[in-house]
Amino acid sequence: MLSLEHISKTVDDWLYKTFNHPLALGLEFLIAGLLVIGLFSMLGLVLIMMERKVSAYMQVRLGPNRVGPKGMFQTVADTLKLVVKEGLTPDGADKFLFNLAPFVVMITTMLILAPIAFAKGFQMWDINIGVLYITAISSISVIGILMAGWASNNKYSLLGAMRSGAQIVSYELSAGMSILCIVILSGSLQLSEIIASQQTGWWIFKGHIPAVISFVILIIAITAETNRAPFDLAEAESELTAGFHTEYSGMKFALFFLAEYVNIFILCALAATLYLGGWMPLHIGQWKEFNQVMDYIPSSLWFFGKTFMLIFLIMWFRWTFPRLRIDQLLNLEWKYLLPISMVNLLLMTFIAIMGWYF
Secondary structure, three states, X not given: OOOOHHHHHHHHHHHHHHXXXXXXXXXXXXXXXXXXXXXXXXXXXXXXXXXXXXXXXXXXXXXXXXXXXXXXXXXXXXXXXXHHOOOOOOOOOOHHHHHHHHHHHHHHXXXXXXXXXXXXXXXXXXXXXXXXHHHHHHOOHHHHHHHHHHHOOOHHHHHHHHHHHHHHHHHXXXXXXXXXXXXXXXXXXXXXXXXXXXXXXXXXXXXXXXXXXXXXXXXXXXXHHOOOOOXXXXXXXXXXXXXXXXXXXHHXXXXXXXXXXXXXXXXXXXXXXXXXXXXXXXXXXXXHHHHHHHHOOOHHHHHHHHHHHHHHHHHHHHOOOOOXXXXXXXXXXXXXXXXXXXXXXXXXXXXXXXXXXX
C-alpha cells in the first residue's frame, strides 16, 4: 500500500544514524512541531476558502472571485490583514487572562492532533489510550472560551461564553457514548488498533444499525461542540454581537477563528477514523481482487478524502438549517440525544457480547 510511512521511517533512520539519541529525539520533536504549525496554517487557509465556496454554491452565488484565480488567495489577503491589524485590549478587562485565552484554545487544539493517524505509519504519538486522550484534552478548550468571555468585561462576551460552556459540556456526553460504541466493537482505545480492526470493512457497515445511529449522533455532537450553525448560540450575531470573542481583534481574533476550523478538521478526522477506517481503504470481507485495487490508492488520500467529506457535510448543515434557540439546543441533547445514546450503547454492548457484528 502506498503511504507516507516510508518518508517518516527514512527521516527517523537518518536522524538516529547522524546524531546521538537525545539530539535526534529533540530534532524529531522540532520537525513534528513545525509540521503541526504548517498544517494548522494550511488548514486555516483551505477550510475558510472551502467554507466560502460551499456557502456560495448553496446560495447560488460566486463567492470570493477577485484576489487570485477564482478568489483562491482571498484567505491569504484576510490573514495578512489580521496580522497587521492592531490588537486592542478593553480598559476594564483582565489583561493577563484576556491575552492568555486565545493561546489556551489554540494549544489545546494542537495537543489533540498528536494521536491522529494521517496515513499508514504516519502518526505522531500512537498512545494506547488515544480515544480517551482526545476526549479528555478536547474538554479543556471550554476553559479558554470561558476565560475569554469573563476576562473581556463585556456582558455579551460573558453570556456567549456561558452558552458555549453549557453547550460543549452537554453534547460531550452524547459524543462520548457514540465513541464508546466503537471502542466496545474494536476492544481498544488505541487509534491504530481501531483502524486495524476495520481491515475487512468499516465499522459503520460492520456494526449494524447501532453503529449508524451512533455515527449520526456523533456528527450532530461535533457540530454543536465546534459552535457551528445551527448550534452557534455562543456567537449568535443577532443577539450577542460576536459572542465570547466580541472584544478580540487582530491576531488574537485570528487564533480563535483558526482554532474553530482546525477543531472541525480534528473531530471529523476522529469520526472518519472510528467509523470509516481512517486511512484504511475500503475493504469488503474476503474480496481479494477488489481489496487489492483499493490498496493502490494512497492511504493519505483515503484519510483526507473521508475527513473532508465529513467537513463538507458539517458546512452543508450551516447553510441549510436555521439557528436553534438555547432552550431547543439543550432540549435536543438532554431529552433526545442522551437517552438515545444510552439505549444505543446498551444495544451495541449486547451485539458485541453476542458477536453479531460482521
